[in-house]
Amino acid sequence: MTTPKTLTTLTYACITLGAFLTPSTAEESKTMTKEETNVLSVIETMTSSFAKADIDAVMNTYEPDAVILFEPGVGTSDEDAVRQSFAQFASMNPSFSYGGHQVVVAGDVGLHISPWQMKGTGPDGNAFETGGLSVAVLRKQPDGKWLMVIDNPYGNLHLDNQ
Template sequence: MTKDQQTVLSVINHMTSSFHAGDIDAVMKTYEARQSIAFEPGNPVSDAAIARQAFQQFSEMAPEFTYQGHEVIVEGDLAVHIAPWRMTAKGADGTDMSASGLSVAVLRRQSDGSWKMVIDNPYGNRLLAETAQ
């Protein structure tokens, strides 16, 4: 991996570990102020306050994410991160939950050289699943 690819991957890993720790402030710092996050398939959220609230509510389920590989493509000041993921969590009633998907995130290099997410879609495989039906 190039240095830029490694840096992009470290942003993703930092966001994930911050989320696991319940540090929503650190999670939000991995995103640009103007971002789009799909907390539900096909329904992205662009308001940072709503995104923060959604992350907070989701973290109460104590989700644990694992990735089954990472692909990072960088071109200039843009990057895309693609990774299949699995999640386990506890529902509000204490029942075990699980889900999986394909994360597709677009990141942009900032003026200070760091990278932040602009688009985060953990449901990147949704259209494939719909066409297979």
């Protein structure tokens, strides 16, 4: 039986994915620098990998010790917990819509911000809808590749509580 806490945790887990499902538009891409485009490419790679339920490829878009918040205020970098949470995403068949995104790069640090809405089906079979503002921090690796370091889908949490 699915408890409300389990459904809530799974819903929060799906929120994290929202940071990575923002498609780029031609207009947004025109204004991006090469490095901003590279940061966005990591997001798009994660998105396409998730759509294929390729959890290994999803994990390859994160640094090994990246912190992901699958629920507000609670980050984890435990690989098994992260893999399990991402696997639960696939079982919920989430669909996302976005109000756009912003990418900012300063040296070897990138920031990806995306407002999102998500619809899905919980483990109990009930439909749900949620949304928020996802904030992801990426770091450029010595080989030039960008990887996510922090993934927080609750960027609007403090604003909503003001």
